[in-house]
Amino acid sequence: MVSSSSLSPAAATSMSSSVSLDRPSRKPNISSSLQTPSIIHFPKHSSTATSYPPSPSISTTIPKKIATTVPSVDKSLAPMQNQWNFLQKAAAMALDAVESALVSHERRFPLPKTADPAVQIAGNFAPVSERPVVRNLPVTGTIPDTIRGVYVRNDANPLHEPVAGHHFFDGDGMVHAVRFEKGSVSYACRFTETNRLVQERELGHSVFPKAIGELHGHSGIARLLLFCARGLFGIVDSSHGTGVANAGLVYFDGRLLAMSEDDLPYHVRVLPSGDLKTVGRYNFNGQLKSSMIAHPKVDPCSGELFALSFFRATQVQIQAKKIHMGFHMERRAFLEKIIISHL
Secondary structure, three states: OEOOOOOOOOOOOOOOOOOOOOOOOOOOOOOOHHHOOOOOOOOOOOOOOOOOOOOOOOOOOOOOOOOOOOOOOOHHHOOOHHHOOHHHHHHHHHHHHHHHHHHHHHOOOOOOHHHOHHHHOOHHHOOOOOEEEEOOOOEOOOOOOOOOEEEEEEEEOOOOOOOOOOOHHHOOEEEEEEEEEOOEEEEEEEEOOOHHHHHHHHHOOOOOOOOOOOOOHHHHHHHHHHHHHHHHOOOOOOOOOOOOOOOEEEEEOOEEEEEOOOOOOEEEEEOOOOOEEEEEEOOOOOOOOOOEOOOOEEOOOOOOEEEOEOOOOEEEEEOOEEEEEOOOOOOOOOOOOOOOOOO
């Protein structure tokens, strides 16, 4: 229902006494994102967290450049560089130098397509910048007044440009929201303010290991050791989670939860203006102690949430609603999704 289009001027032609029937030498345009040239453009992001600005005035056009702003979060999660002591500053410089040498060594060898940023985040999968609420988007046709609400989705969108291996699933979580109200449409997209993203934005580069794109072979072990060393010196803090919240969304018990299999869910709130704000990690009132799958199922009849936990089986009672999680298996297996049916 929401569409945007661009028009290109017609090329001028000249009259000719003869027409060539030779096949054109230039290659035809390729529309598949997997075959487009591997050109990655990373938008510039702010390195500091600020509060939300007022919603832009109603407009039928989308501004070409919009200042990147992020919601206010608990800044205690991100170690401030200006608060480091001499030992931490020296350790950060030394570890950055070691990482630079590691990256230089990795670049001597070609990356596989499953970890090559030029393949994984090119074309339609290229990163985008945050966008505050833009109202009165162009609409093709008419949206019935009875259609009201917000359509939300999330995906992987790396904040920083990869310097080594990167898989699409390694990107930071970003939530997109399309709001329908009285026949008009608004749009906004924001990063989910994970502990990982807050710290990496403060540091200005990626420091948390990328499970799929980087943790392979000896270089993967070296990256894990670098991350542990940064943690020992207090340069990074992984005690509040290392997840990216980019794999799924679920609305349960009045909360919109952004999820990934490597961490607890993150509570994201849709503001009355249509903008998005990260509330924080959500552990179901302290009852969830481990990560869970990113694609749980909500029973539309009972309101119960069914999910899987990779570490323990538990049942959490939440305001007369239940979350059922986990079951015992005879052998280990990675289960990503489940299907629930009424017999």
